[in-house]
Amino acid sequence: MAHSEFDDLVADMVLLRRDIHSHPELGFEEMRTAALIAARLRAAGIEVHEGVGGTGVVGVLRNGDSARSIGLRADMDALPVQEETGLPYASRHDGIFHGCGHDGHVAMLLGAALHLARTRRFNGTVNFIFQPAEEGLAGGRAMVEDGLFRRFPCDRVFALHNWPELPLGTVATCPGPIMAAADRFEIALVGRGGHAAMPYDTPDAIMAAGVLIAQLNSIISRDVNPTASAVLSITQVHGGHAHNVIPARVTLGGTVRSFDADVQHVIETRLREMVAGTAQSFGLDFEIHYDRYYPATINDEDAAAEVFSAAASIGADIASARPAFTSEDFAFMLQACKGAYIWLGQAGEGAGAPLHNPRFDFNDDALPIGVHLHVALVDAWLGFGYPT
Numbered sequence: 611m612a613h614s615e616f617d618d619l620v621a622d623m624v625l626l627r628r629d630i631h632s633h634p635e636l637g638f639e640e641m642r643t644a645a646l647i648a649a650r651l652r653a654a655g656i657e658v659h660e661g662v663g664g665t666g667v668v669g670v671l672r673n674g675d676s677a678r679s680i681g682l683r684a685d686m687d688a689l690p691v692q693e694e695t696g697l698p699y700a701s702r703h704d705g706i707f708h709g710c711g712h713d714g715h716v717a718m719l720l721g722a723a724l725h726l727a728r729t730r731r732f733n734g735t736v737n738f739i740f741q742p743a744e745e746g747l748a749g750g751r752a753m754v755e756d757g758l759f760r761r762f763p764c765d766r767v768f769a770l771h772n773w774p775e776l777p778l779g780t781v782a783t784c785p786g787p788i789m790a791a792a793d794r795f796e797i798a799l800v801g802r803g804g805h806a807a808m809p810y811d812t813p814d815a816i817m818a819a820g821v822l823i824a825q826l827n828s829i830i831s832r833d834v835n836p837t838a839s840a841v842l843s844i845t846q847v848h849g850g851h852a853h854n855v856i857p858a859r860v861t862l863g864g865t866v867r868s869f870d871a872d873v874q875h876v877i878e879t880r881l882r883e884m885v886a887g888t889a890q891s892f893g894l895d896f897e898i899h900y901d902r903y904y905p906a907t908i909n910d911e912d913a914a915a916e917v918f919s920a921a922a923s924i925g926a927d928i929a930s931a932r933p934a935f936t937s938e939d940f941a942f943m944l945q946a947c948k949g950a951y952i953w954l955g956q957a958g959e960g961a962g963a964p965l966h967n968p969r970f971d972f973n974d975d976a977l978p979i980g981v982h983l984h985v986a987l988v989d990a991w992l993g994f995g996y997p998t
Contacts, residue, residue, distance in 0.1 A: 620981065630708070635686075635688055639687075647667050663758065670762060678992055681767035682987065683740075683741055686715075686741065687749070688701075692705050692968060714972030718977055737762040751942040754946050768952060769943070775964075776956070779979045782952070784931040788908070789907035790867035790934065791904060793866040793868075805855070813894050818891075823847075840866070840873050846861070920987045923990070954980055
């Protein structure tokens with residue numbers, strides 16, 4: 611593709627990205643976004659499959675005679691957050707906002723699909739995977755359970771996420787864990803309630819909650835090997851409605867993040883033991899709901915090396931990623947197919963807000979870099995040589 615043609619493609623993808631930003635949709639509700647993607651893919655002559663894992667879209671592009679294949683994934687959903695950017699293309703929907711840059715991910719992958727459909731500089735099959743519901747609803751798992759890799763076989767699968775903490779254009783990944791497993795818990799301490807002036811006559815769920823909070827915060831420092839990494843955060847405490855009533859029920863909620871399944875098991879086991887022991891010592895009943903909702907995102911060693919090679923081929927700066935305690939449901943795809951998760955730096959003027967911040971916006975200067983990186987990954991696996 612000539613340089614001017616690529617510029618035209620990027621300009622079109624910027625407009626598309628901003629249009630998606632103006633019309634954000636929550637997980638499994640990405641009807642408009644999916645329709646836009648499907649229409650653009652079809653117009654480029656790419657085979658389109660809709661409704662994969664709910665609202666997911668897969669574009670299939672074949673060229674040559676090789677049986678080799680690659681999958682490239684972008685997430686589509688927005689966050690339930692009120693935007694505060696003041697941008698001319700800000701969200702038109704109150705309380706819904708592309709605060710994680712998924713609008714940019716869609717534009718980068720779609721741009722790569724259109725580029726490859728025109729140039730056909732590869733030998734094999736490219737599956738462009740547009741995934742719903744990454745933000746806590748496990749759309750990646752839904753696609754896998756809907757037969758993603760059975761219907762669209764991939765020898766490798768890659769996903770790209772913008773990363774505001776890295777300089778613009780820097781490509782970072784690592785072999786092994788790159789994003790943490792995410793667990794969530796809700797604990798209820800249940801008594802019978804009573805008058806605050808007679809605490810001797812009523813099991814005190816509030817005092818028990820205070821003791822339990824201190825105990826739970828000791829798990830990481832006392833029960834997890836210091837060579838491992840994990841986080842436990844209590845983020846919710848609810849109980850009581852009047853100054854003179856000891857409540858019958860107090861609830862605690864929070865999250866656990868870890869990279870190793872054995873560590874994850876230790877934390878859950880100790881949490882359950884501490885809840886039971888505290889409840890017994892205060893004469894309370896208890897309830898525990900513990901959900902391991904996202905596994906750790908674990909990169910294949912060879913696939914991570916292929917990312918570094920592809921990044922070098924386009925002249926990108928390369929960094930070794932330090933695993934993050936945030937989580938990502940691309941983990942489900944990596945459990946089913948070898949691949950790697952990649953961070954693309956987007957720090958620059960106007961892109962200073964962190965992910966999930968109401969003032970965040972995707973940096974459009976990262977868009978052409980992302981397109982080139984997607985194409986370079988295809989070249990690394992299906993190789994006719996990266997087109998300059």
